[in-house]
Amino acid sequence: xxxxxxxxxxxxxxxxxxxxxxxxxxxxxxxxxxxxxxxxxxxxxxxxxxxxxxxxxxxxxxxxxxxxxxxxxxxxxxxxxxxxxxxxxxxxxxxxxxxxxxxxxxxxxxxxxxxxxxxxxxxxxxxxxxxxxxxxxxxxxxxxxxxxxxxxxxxxxxxxxxxxxxxxxxxxxxxxxxxxxxxxxxxxxxxxxxxxxxxxxxxxxxxxxxxxxxxxxxxxxxxxxxxxxxxxxxxxxxxxxxxxxxxxxxxxxxxxxxxxxxxxxxxxxxxxxxxxxxxxxxxxxxxxxxxxxxxxxxxxxxxxxxxxxxxxxxxxxxxxxxxxxxxxxxxxxxxxxxxxxxxxxxxxxxxxxxxxxxxxxxxxxxxxxx
Amino acid sequence: xxxxxxxxxxxxxxxxxxxxxxxxxxxxxxxxxxxxxxxxxxxxxxxxxxxxxxxxxxxxxxxxxxxxxxxxxxxxxxxxxxxxxxxxxxxxxxxxxxxxxxxxxxxxxxxxxxxxxxxxxxxxxxxxxxxxxxxxxxxxxxxxxxxxxxxxxxxxxxxxxxxxxxxxxxxxxxxxxxxxxxxxxxxxxxxxxxx
Numbered sequence: 001x002x003x004x005x006x007x008x009x010x011x012x013x014x015x016x017x018x019x020x021x022x023x024x025x026x027x028x029x030x031x032x033x034x035x036x037x038x039x040x041x042x043x044x045x046x047x048x049x050x051x052x053x054x055x056x057x058x059x060x061x062x063x064x065x066x067x068x069x070x071x072x073x074x075x076x077x078x079x080x081x082x083x084x085x086x087x088x089x090x091x092x093x094x095x096x097x098x099x100x101x102x103x104x105x106x107x108x109x110x111x112x113x114x115x116x117x118x119x120x121x122x123x124x125x126x127x128x129x130x131x132x133x134x135x136x137x138x139x140x141x142x143x144x145x146x147x148x149x150x151x152x153x154x155x156x157x158x159x160x161x162x163x164x165x166x167x168x169x170x171x172x173x174x175x176x177x178x179x180x181x182x183x184x185x186x187x188x189x190x191x192x193x194x195x196x197x198x199x200x201x202x203x204x205x206x207x208x209x210x211x212x213x214x215x216x217x218x219x220x221x222x223x224x225x226x227x228x229x230x231x232x233x234x235x236x237x238x239x240x241x242x243x244x245x246x247x248x249x250x251x252x253x254x255x256x257x258x259x260x261x262x263x264x265x266x267x268x269x270x271x272x273x274x275x276x277x278x279x280x281x282x283x284x285x286x287x288x289x290x291x292x293x294x295x296x297x298x299x300x301x302x303x304x305x306x307x308x309x310x311x312x313x314x315x316x317x318x319x320x321x322x323x324x325x326x327x328x329x330x331x332x333x334x335x336x337x338x339x340x341x342x343x344x345x346x347x348x349x350x351x352x353x354x355x356x357x358x359x360x361x362x363x364x365x366x367x368x369x370x
Numbered sequence: 371x372x373x374x375x376x377x378x379x380x381x382x383x384x385x386x387x388x389x390x391x392x393x394x395x396x397x398x399x400x401x402x403x404x405x406x407x408x409x410x411x412x413x414x415x416x417x418x419x420x421x422x423x424x425x426x427x428x429x430x431x432x433x434x435x436x437x438x439x440x441x442x443x444x445x446x447x448x449x450x451x452x453x454x455x456x457x458x459x460x461x462x463x464x465x466x467x468x469x470x471x472x473x474x475x476x477x478x479x480x481x482x483x484x485x486x487x488x489x490x491x492x493x494x495x496x497x498x499x500x501x502x503x504x505x506x507x508x509x510x511x512x513x514x515x516x517x518x519x520x521x522x523x524x525x526x527x528x529x530x531x532x533x534x535x536x537x538x539x540x541x542x543x544x545x546x547x548x549x550x551x552x553x554x555x556x557x558x559x560x561x562x563x564x565x
Contacts (some may be wrong), residue, residue, distance in 0.1 A: 081438045227448035229416040229455050316441050
């Protein structure tokens with residue numbers, strides 16, 4: 001009798017322990033869940049029945065598509081379980097009472113359009129299919145890699161596939177169901193495999209800083225067509241950094257592990273068809289300007305203190321670019337320029353968590369604290 | 371494959387426990403508290419709302435069937451009453467209520483057994499242990515977030531296994547709660563209802 005009770009108690013304890021684990025693992029399995037220039041920026045729309053318009057220049061994809069497909073995993077939610085915002089509505093800055101000054105926004109200034117996308121909305125949707133300056137675009141955010149990129153979408157829209165590769169959001173286009181890892185901006189599966197997307201610059205900054213720079217900005221409103229508690233971030237917090245964003249562990253194995261920096265350290269990177277280079281964001285903030293190269297192409301990373309963000313430019317080899325010690329201007333051959341207005345072609349600088357950047361671009365150069 | 375008697379016994383025990391005041395109070399505590407915990411943990415119940423408002427999505431009947439995660443569905447309305455905001459997902463609320471009834475029943479039996487173990491023919495410790503899954507399933511919530519909490523680092527295949535487990539956690543939790551009732555009431559005498 002006693003033995004039976006003891007055994008029963010042990011079984012109950014075991015059940016309890018398993019129940020605890022299962023209970024803890026239940027429910028909110030929300031896993032997904034920079035910018036640049038491909039030379040196409042004439043504002044013309046290219047409606048296409050077969051997916052988004054192709055980029056003129058494809059960025060590096062360091063792995064075979066088959067390897068990337070094999071490394072693609074389910075993040076938990078089904079296809080469209082994280083719903084993209086397909087009918088966004090905007091409000092003027094003065095009507096954005098739902099945004100606090102210190103909250104992060106993804107800012108876009110494109111032609112006549114200036115728009116801010118609050119991160120607290122993006123974290124629940126990851127993709128906003130919008131139209132800026134007459135051009136159909138998608139503004140995308142992957143919480144697990146900390147990456148924001150803008151793409152032209154043509155006549156189609158992008159959705160969240162529910163899959164991840166290297167922890168990064170895998171998008172799908174609703175015209176062909178091809179699969180597009182966000183950072184790669186290149187399809188790795190489906191009819192458009194190998195095609196790259198046209199990208200445009202987006203900026204990761206705070207609402208206060210964006211509004212100060214662009215007082216006329218519009219803001220994506222919480223009227224997304226879905227109901228969510230937009231103050232609740234399933235992954236943690238950015239103010240202050242907590243949860244997934246602060247912890248160095250990742251949920252999924254990176255394509256490549258690189259311990260030159262802690263995994264969640266923020267870097268600003270650029271990639272070309274030939275390779276990739278990156279700068280530690282805090283190092284760039286300290287230096288103001290960091291020179292870099294990919295192959296025989298020279299790039300200048302420039303910090304913009306007013307936005308606490310960075311930009312990248314393609315710079316001719318012989319032109320001196322330096323931070324001015326006295327103000328926030330950047331000296332180009334001695335002449336002062338605003339950090340976001342250097343007289344060079346802008347390259348797409350992508351802010352990312354280091355593990356994600358290094359995973360996608362294992363041969364990347366890195367400029368960081370010595 | 372449990373015999374009908376194995377299922378009837380826990381049902382009888384739960385009924386008997388619910389005829390006692392302490393059992394009723396404990397059941398209500400679990401059954402009312404658990405849904406709040408569950409909805410808060412999946413982000414459907416949150417603080418920080420300002421003012422009072424009700425939003426309803428277009429076409430709620432079809433929207434409520436759209437899955438956002440395994441065993442979780444699109445909310446169709448948001449009710450805000452300063453400072454609380456509730457997302458109304460009928461199916462999620464249904465899941466929460468089913469689990470809440472099981473949690474309440476587990477707690478009620480555990481408390482009754484703990485207060486009068488001799489009457490049930492169960493050791494006090496066994497009754498207490500039975501309440502463990504009920505108490506801990508309150509964390510049926512955080513999905514992969516819990517992986518960060520328990521410090522799962524860069525895991526390869528293991529993470530995939532855990533995430534697969536996440537998807538089935540809700541039904542597994544329900545089965546565990548039923549299982550713990552069956553285990554704890556196995557071979558018990560009827561619960562006394564006089565006190």
